[in-house]
Amino acid sequence: MAIPKNGFNYILPFLFGLWHFMNISQVVFGQNRITSLPGYEGPLPSVLETGYIGVEKEELQLFYYFVESENNPKEDPILLWLPGGPHCSGMSALLYEIGPFQLEEKEYNGTLPRLLPRQYSWSKIVNILFVDLPVGSGYSYATTTRANYSGDLKIAENVNEFLRKWMLKHTQYVSNPLYVGGDSYSGFTLPPSVHRMVNDNEEGMQPILNLKGYLLGNPATDRSIDGNTQVAFAHGMGLISDEFFESIKTSCNGVYHNIDPNNHKCKSNVLQFTRKESYKLSLYWMNDNRVQEALHAYKGTPIKWIRCHDGKYHYRYEVESSVKYHVKLSAKGFRSLIYSGDHDIIVPFIGTQTWIRSLNYTIHDEWRKWIVDSQIAGYTRTYSNKMTFATVKGAGHTAPEYKPKECAAMFKRWIAGDAL
Known part of the structure; x- marks a missing residue:
């Protein structure tokens, strides 16, 4: 391949990536099991594993965080969680939504923020695999210029390759039931990703993924x-x-x-509808040298860890509507859970209800309340295509941040095949 005019900018990351491969390949190809982290007192609630999986001929190195179930990791389902953004780190969902620990909510005082156990972690009943995707998210990085380009459909390719390679390194989980989840912008990338997994399964790509269904929270689905x-x-x-x-x-x-x-x-x-967020504590914790060393993150990352990037990378917004993928997956019999915080203005639940109604599926269980601890947690409806829709009362964008107990109860019931 010819070297472009800015050849130095092309060669430098390649040489640095080669140096990284030669010196710390055990990080790229190995798995690092972690039982303690800076800022967390005592052993973690469950085993955390981090590592890199190379895709696109190893030119894109995707960083992952694997949290073992606190129940029965050998048999419990695996939940692959895709970040939103589209340039958010998987650690965002781990720290702020469904992971086994969370940052202590207090004003930053210059010291390392503390981590606390999350009472309503979803890892109490499932194994969760978080990933930094696409390139430039979290600790993931590219070793070539061309690998710096991504998009909605490229994510589908990368997720499929990533997951199968991860399974080859973790063959003990190949037979576990597999679910794919995400929220926010992943509403555009998750359905085509799952559809790609299904197609490749049908074509015999190994290992065969034991896919059972998917779930989306506060999902962006149809831009209009x-x-x-x-x-x-x-x-x-x-x-x-x-x-x-x-x-x-x-x-x-x-x-x-x-x-x-x-x-x-x-x-x-x-x-006037612009929304600004502040998750500063995660910046302080994730960019601390002790934390990055404990997580075995690639120390040559060209930029500091940021929870969500603001479009500095080459990204193609290709999916105007992911509704057609829901139709295809429903036709193949996959279960799905779509839930919305009823106070979310970013992706209002009335929009989500609109595209679900457009599917014209027969209603199986009419609109009703669902209860947690004798209180109304939201409202729900199920359809003949195995789709469940639920609102989470009082929750914003994203729901588990606002209503962790209710969302954990919702997930536990759904993953077990029970009615909400």
């Missing part, structure tokens, strides 16, 4: 539907005034997705 329901949701929740609602509805003609760039009034109104 999701984008056009935010304003109505905010007004219905009393988050914006009647006057502002009428102003934005009139200026945008009721369409808030793919706005006309010349419609400055509409653009100005929509900007």
Whole structure:
């Protein structure tokens, strides 16, 4: 392959990657089992394993975090959790949503943030495999320029290759029931990823994945539907005034997705929906040298760990709607759980209900409340295609951050095949 004009920029990461391979290949190809971490008192609730799996001819090195089940890891299901973003680290879900430990919520004082056990961790009943994907997310990195390019459909290719290679290194889990989960932007990448897994299974690609179903929380699914329901949701929740609602509805003609760039009034109104987050404690903890050493992260990572990148990498937003993938997976008989925090303005549940209704599936179990500890935890409905939809009362984006007990109960019931 010819070296481009900026050949130095191309060769340097290749040479550095080669040096990394020669010196610490046990990190790239080995598995590192971790029983303790800086900031956590005593042994971890369950075994944590980290490592790298190379895909795209080893040019893309994907970092993973594998958490063994606290129950029966040899037989419990494996949950592959895909991050959102699309440039968020798998550690975000581990620390803030469903992992076995969490950061202590207190103001940063200059010392290493403390880790605490999570009472409602999903790893109490399943093995969870978190991954930093796509390239540039978390500790994952590329050794060539061309591997720095990714997109919605490229993720599907990478996930499939990653998981099969991971299984080859962990053959003891090949027969375990496999589920794929994620939230937020993974609503665009998870369905095509699962569809790719199914197709490759049918073509005999080894090892065969024992796929049973998938779940999505607060999932972005259809860019038009999701984008056009935010304003109505905010007004219905009393988050914006009647006057502002009428102003934005009139200026945008009721369409808030793919706005006309010349419609400055509409653009100005929509900007008021910008949402900023602050997860600073994870930055301090994940960028501490002691933590990175304990996690066996690649020390030559060209950038510091960031929970979610803001589009600095080459990424193609290819999936306008993932509804067609849900249809294909349902036709093959896979179970699915779609849940939404009913206070989520990023991906409002009314948009999620809209695309689910568009499937025209027969309702199996009518709209009803579901209960946790004698309290209404949300509302749910099941369909003949083995799809369950549930709202999580009082939860935002993403639901387990706001309602960990309720979401853990929901997941436990669904994974066991029980009604919510």
